[in-house]
Amino acid sequence: MAQYSRVSGTVGLITLLNPPVNALSAAVRQGIVDMMDKALSDRKVKSVVICGHNGKFCGGADIREFSSPLTGPLLIPVIQGVESAAKPVVAAIEGVALGGGLELALGCHYRIAHSKARLGLPEVHLGLLPGAGGSQRLPRLIGVPAALDIITTGRHVTAAEALKLGLVDRVTDRNTVDEAVKFALSVADQSPQSRRISTFPCPHHPDLDAVFEGVMQRVRQRARGALAPVACVQAVAAATLPFAQGMERERELMATLFTSGQARAQQYHFFAQRAVGRWSMPSGARWDKTKPVAVHKAMVIGLGTMGRGISVALVQAGVSVVAMETNEKQLMDAKQAISSMLERGAKRRGVAPALDKIRYSSDMQPAADVDLVIEAVFEDMALKKKVFQQLSALCKPGTFLCSNTSGLDVDQLASETRTPELVVGMHFFAPAHVMKLLEVVYGSRSSPQAVATAMELGKQMGKVSVAVGNCRGFVGNRMLKPYLEQAFFLLEEGATPEFVDQVLEEFGFAMGVFRMSDLSGLDVGWRVRKADGLPDGHSARIRQGCRYSPLGDLLCEQGRFGQKTGRGWYQYDKPGGQVAKPDPWLQDFLEKFRTQHGLVARRIDHQEVLERCLYALMNEGFRILEDGIAAGPEDIDVIYVLGYSWPPHRGGPMFYAAMVGLKKVLERLEHYHQEHPDIPSLKPCNLLRKLVVSGSPPVQKWREFLQKPQSQL
Numbered sequence: 001m002a003q004y005s006r007v008s009g010t011v012g013l014i015t016l017l018n019p020p021v022n023a024l025s026a027a028v029r030q031g032i033v034d035m036m037d038k039a040l041s042d043r044k045v046k047s048v049v050i051c052g053h054n055g056k057f058c059g060g061a062d063i064r065e066f067s068s069p070l071t072g073p074l075l076i077p078v079i080q081g082v083e084s085a086a087k088p089v090v091a092a093i094e095g096v097a098l099g100g101g102l103e104l105a106l107g108c109h110y111r112i113a114h115s116k117a118r119l120g121l122p123e124v125h126l127g128l129l130p131g132a133g134g135s136q137r138l139p140r141l142i143g144v145p146a147a148l149d150i151i152t153t154g155r156h157v158t159a160a161e162a163l164k165l166g167l168v169d170r171v172t173d174r175n176t177v178d179e180a181v182k183f184a185l186s187v188a189d190q191s192p193q194s195r196r197i198s199t200f201p202c203p204h205h206p207d208l209d210a211v212f213e214g215v216m217q218r219v220r221q222r223a224r225g226a227l228a229p230v231a232c233v234q235a236v237a238a239a240t241l242p243f244a245q246g247m248e249r250e251r252e253l254m255a256t257l258f259t260s261g262q263a264r265a266q267q268y269h270f271f272a273q274r275a276v277g278r279w280s281m282p283s284g285a286r287w288d289k290t291k292p293v294a295v296h297k298a299m300v301i302g303l304g305t306m307g308r309g310i311s312v313a314l315v316q317a318g319v320s321v322v323a324m325e326t327n328e329k330q331l332m333d334a335k336q337a338i339s340s341m342l343e344r345g346a347k348r349r350g351v352a353p354a355l356d357k358i359r360y361s362s363d364m365q366p367a368a369d370v371d372l373v374i375e376a377v378f379e380d381m382a383l384k385k386k387v388f389q390q391l392s393a394l395c396k397p398g399t400f401l402c403s404n405t406s407g408l409d410v411d412q413l414a415s416e417t418r419t420p421e422l423v424v425g426m427h428f429f430a431p432a433h434v435m436k437l438l439e440v441v442y443g444s445r446s447s448p449q450a451v452a453t454a455m456e457l458g459k460q461m462g463k464v465s466v467a468v469g470n471c472r473g474f475v476g477n478r479m480l481k482p483y484l485e486q487a488f489f490l491l492e493e494g495a496t497p498e499f500v501d502q503v504l505e506e507f508g509f510a511m512g513v514f515r516m517s518d519l520s521g522l523d524v525g526w527r528v529r530k531a532d533g534l535p536d537g538h539s540a541r542i543r544q545g546c547r548y549s550p551l552g553d554l555l556c557e558q559g560r561f562g563q564k565t566g567r568g569w570y571q572y573d574k575p576g577g578q579v580a581k582p583d584p585w586l587q588d589f590l591e592k593f594r595t596q597h598g599l600v601a602r603r604i605d606h607q608e609v610l611e612r613c614l615y616a617l618m619n620e621g622f623r624i625l626e627d628g629i630a631a632g633p634e635d636i637d638v639i640y641v642l643g644y645s646w647p648p649h650r651g652g653p654m655f656y657a658a659m660v661g662l663k664k665v666l667e668r669l670e671h672y673h674q675e676h677p678d679i680p681s682l683k684p685c686n687l688l689r690k691l692v693v694s695g696s697p698p699v700q701k702w703r704e705f706l707q708k709p710q711s712q713l
């Protein structure tokens, strides 16, 4: 809803009131209409200010309303009503003006922003476009190139940048509403006629065609099949037409997006990202019943790529860091690298680099005086255990001990310490100062407070933290295994790496499985498999009664580790090269392999690649839910979108399973398992069967079918 009062004698003040972000629900839209009527019919009122309750202008349309039939007045006429008002209307922007919130501000005749406010049109992240006139008014106000940038990236603009762009008229450090009221008084006698953005022509640009072509090309490349970014460009292109025609085009494009499955997927992802913050543990411990401990000082042990990124993320979050590395040369290199990462980051954010927040050490002693340690040494259990033993002896009581591991047993590490309750896994993703995902892994003895502290620290670092149980590979890497396996089996059966990658990239992954494997290095998994007892030079296709593909191992035995060696599943022009080219050697190798094992290459189609790779991955997701390793499908989906480049417009693997239809997924898995009975990951899991028998409920209802979770190894 909206509140109305008359202030300073002649200013009508309308306050949007819908905590926490004053989203434009039906009641708020109706409130704006009613309060505008009141202000315009009050003879004493000469000008109007619109502001938001509690220091937040408006977070946009109420996204929750998108899933049911719209009620109340539509936002477009509400904004038109504001713009066409005969009295000047000023937007007082504090906190955020996003989406429909900024569109409402664009309907006002003047915009005053607080210096800390953020403005943006992030609809593209919800699978939409700014469909309440934003795609038409913004380019008219700030020009096509700047509008295209803001609309297609959905990024938030600071008040300072908004002022530079001409998006706001004034920026203030003082009370924004008071300033806006003063401003409204000063323009009370002026006609708003010349301030109506819908009447502006689109500013001239010498080569608009080239601008649109360039942006469209970039957007299509980045979009990976997402419809919204492309529609955003098309909508802005319509801003060069007369306003009414542009609005009609915006409406048509919006209607297509609105009913697309993609918008549903991205809106699900928006709420899923927030839902994972409400974590729970098998013991019944929960986010709202556990207080995290504030971390002022942390230590990072091991300054390889991960340790460096983690140090930077901590410093940028305002935590004092001791970065430790025993190898002096590595320590010096790390210091240089971390300083330049901090400087680059600070430059991007327009602040001073916090170089004084970090100090370096070549020994473990400073661990005695920190609140939390993140161990980020090489992924080797024996080495990590040694570090945890040392930490246990050194740290003061209450210090949280965290391991940046991508899949090792957190309970084993905890058992090396005197305080297993303070031990958790913190699985960062590379580059750790950039990637938004953090898996927080609780072991069987981790205390709720340790989990809450790691979750909160992740949030402070700007990450979306997901609490997961302790099992091999946790959630993300555990699901990756059957996915990779299927890709290897498909090669054995007749596919090529290029074809498998092409299918997965068309689906929307940033990189197909083989290009990704070349980038991250084939040797990483090989070393883990060898540590698990993989015999050298052995190419058997059946291990412990199950199908096994030795292809990756055989490539590693040839020194083909991927990009870093210039050869892997593809060939590169040099070690470290990035352009993947099909390698005739690999074709020959695959043919020989098939002959050696009596395999006849068959034609594998697009559908089989997708179904076998993705359904095997989803099936593991159902098992993870069944085992209680993830608390709900949202947790898995957030992990896959933020950490494994699953296309956001497909929601995540569990959401996608629901979109495809659980019955179909089950049938196809049954079919493939019948064809390949020696591949256990294709055997449909019980939870999937149970959901199908229960009529395939929507993904939001799956939690009702899950047993009480428990930590499992």
Ligand SMILES: CC/C=C\CC(=O)SCCNC(=O)CCNC(=O)[C@H](O)C(C)(C)COP(=O)(O)OP(=O)(O)OC[C@H]1O[C@@H](n2cnc3c(N)ncnc32)[C@H](O)[C@@H]1OP(=O)(O)O
Binding pocket: 020, 021, 023, 059, 060, 061, 062, 063, 064, 075, 096, 098, 099, 100, 101, 122, 123, 126, 128, 130, 131, 132, 271, 274, 275
């Ligand atoms: C014709 C169509 C016209 C217009 C289309 C649109 O306007 S689409 C909406 C465009 N707006 C956005 O995309 C903004 C989305 N919100 C945010 O980015 C952040 O929430 C925000 C505003 C920056 C605040 O961030 P903060 O970290 O402070 O809070 P949090 O994200 O946890 O949100 C708090 C709770 O508010 C809920 N919420 C936020 N925005 C909306 C919204 N637009 N509609 C409905 N609900 C919203 C959010 O879900 C949180 O609630 P929770 O119960 O925890 O899920």
